[in-house]
Amino acid sequence: MAIAMAFTIVAGFSLQWLMGRSSFTESPARLHVHAMLFMGWVGLYLAQTLLGVGAAGPTSIALHRRLGWIGAGWAIVMVVVGVYVTVGMVRRGAVPFFFTPAYFLFMDLLAVLVFGGLVAAAIVLRRRTAWHSRLMVCAMAVLTGPAIGRMVPVPLVMPWVGLSVFAVVILFPLAGMIADRRRYGTHPAWLAGLATLAAMQLAIELLPRSAAGLALYRAVAAGSPGAAVAPDAYPPPPWATAPRAG
Known part of the structure; x- marks a missing residue:
């Protein structure tokens, strides 16, 4: 499962780059930091999974536990940076055209907060390994969404992009x-994770x-270019605003 989710994340972002939709040189520094943190987590999670199942020999579990505290701090930084980048995009009015600005704000904020919450729960329950590993899968599944x-x-799936992505995310x-269930029965950690x-x-x-959500959006965007953007209307697609040749 860890390998499948890591592959999905790398494939999704690599596809954007290969199709020329992403640029390293034109992106601001905060997005580079965001990308390094989140892609670094993917590598750390994959390594921790392999260590957790003893793939590196008898010292695997001890190393897994030591790296786990690094992972805990890493996740905290990811949440902070994720919130910062999301708020920054909303305030700049730089929301993808297939989401309304208010939807994008809550989608990204709730995703990163739920990721952090599931990781925190998994760390608290780290001695109950069945809970720990399954909650970490649910947390990692959240990161496959983007x-x-x-x-x-x-x-082709507007205005149901968010639900379409979620339908794939929960497959993990x-x-x-x-x-x-085929081997042991349904573990309650899966039910808790899926309910979350x-x-x-x-x-x-x-x-x-x-009304409360729209009020929060306006409070976040106040005093910025994003305040002039209608929170419940889709931004124009790039091809509608691109200058015509000649």
Whole structure:
């Protein structure tokens, strides 16, 4: 499962670069920091999984535990940087055209906060290894969302992009639960993780349409170019604003 999720994330972002939709030179420094932190986590998670199953020999578990505290600090930084980058994009009015600005704000904020919450729960339950490993899978599944979104033909599934991505994201914990059930029965960690992910998506769908959600968006965007952008309207696509040749 760890390898499948890592492959999905690398494939999604690599596809963007190969298709010329991403640029290293034109992106601001904060996005480079964001990318290094999140892609670094992918490598750390994959290494921790291999160590956790003893793939590196008798010292694997001891090393897994030592690296785990690095991972805990890493996750905290990811949450802080993730919130900072999301708020910055909203304030600049630089939201992808296939999301309304309010939807994008809550989608990204809730995703990174739920990721952090699941990681925190997994760390608290680290001595209950069955809970720990399964909650970490659910946390990692959240991070596959942006990569999956880069592989989905978004113009064809608007305005259901978020739900379409979520339908793929939950396949990872569902696959783990099904594999478990065949061997051991349904572990409650899967139910807790899936319930958390479902609650996250429900909030993402409802908050941008609520008065409280729109008020929070306006408070975040106040005093910036994003304040002039309608929070519940889709931005124009790039080809609608690009200058015509000649």
